[in-house]
Amino acid sequence: MSDLHLREELERRGALLSGHFRLSSGRHSGRFVQKFRILEDPSAVEPIARELAVRLRRFEPEIVVSAAVGGIVLGYETARQLGTLAIFVEKDRGVPTLRRGFALRAGQRVVVVEDVMTTGLSVRETIDVVEKADGKVVAVGAIVRRSAVDLGRPTEVLLDLPIEDYSAEECPLCARGEALQEPGSRFSSARS
Numbered sequence: 615m616s617d618l619h620l621r622e623e624l625e626r627r628g629a630l631l632s633g634h635f636r637l638s639s640g641r642h643s644g645r646f647v648q649k650f651r652i653l654e655d656p657s658a659v660e661p662i663a664r665e666l667a668v669r670l671r672r673f674e675p676e677i678v679v680s681a682a683v684g685g686i687v688l689g690y691e692t693a694r695q696l697g698t699l700a701i702f703v704e705k706d707r708g709v710p711t712l713r714r715g716f717a718l719r720a721g722q723r724v725v726v727v728e729d730v731m732t733t734g735l736s737v738r739e740t741i742d743v744v745e746k747a748d749g750k751v752v753a754v755g756a757i758v759r760r761s762a763v764d765l766g767r768p769t770e771v772l773l774d775l776p777i778e779d780y781s782a783e784e785c786p787l788c789a790r791g792e793a794l795q796e797p798g799s800r801f802s803s804a805r806s
């Protein structure tokens with residue numbers, strides 16, 4: 615799936631919105647990614663995960679690890695196509711951890727899969743959990759990357775979509791008087 619096709623697919627499904635949005639950072643942007651417009655539909659996840667699996671297979675992964683919640687969906691389908699298990703990291707009292715009896719073998723080859731990589735924090739937390747569990751992160755895969763993130767690992771990204779955001783004072787959309795939307799409350803919370 616080429617970058618262009620993926621971008622069109624995201625827009626067609628309402629996963630890549632254009633308008634005037636207040637991001638969770640408090641800054642304003644003309645674009646917002648609502649990843650669950652993709653993740654809610656297996657027929658959309660399947661070809662995206664297939665492309666990730668094609669790119670990640672050469673790292674010879676033995677297991678896929680992702681971060682709850684969106685990562686569970688993507689990790690599961692990517693693992694299905696790679697023929698591996700899929701486990702996930704979740705927060706326990708705010709601390710990322712493997713629960714539910716999930717475990718890794720010493721040196722087990724792990725690919726970490728993420729839906730939308732914004733600051734890379736979630737992926738870094740997942741890598742830390744894997745390494746503390748003695749796994750070996752051989753590569754990272756993501757559907758969308760929103761900023762330059764150096765994870766110190768081979769990283770396969772299907773679409774680079776850099777954030778263009780502004781402080782409220784400098785926002786050109788505010789200056790044009792466009793109504794501000796709050797995707798965090800109106801679009802995300804009910805679904806995440």
Ligand SMILES: [Zn+2]
Pocket residue numbers: 634642643782785786787788789794
């Ligand atoms: Zn604004």
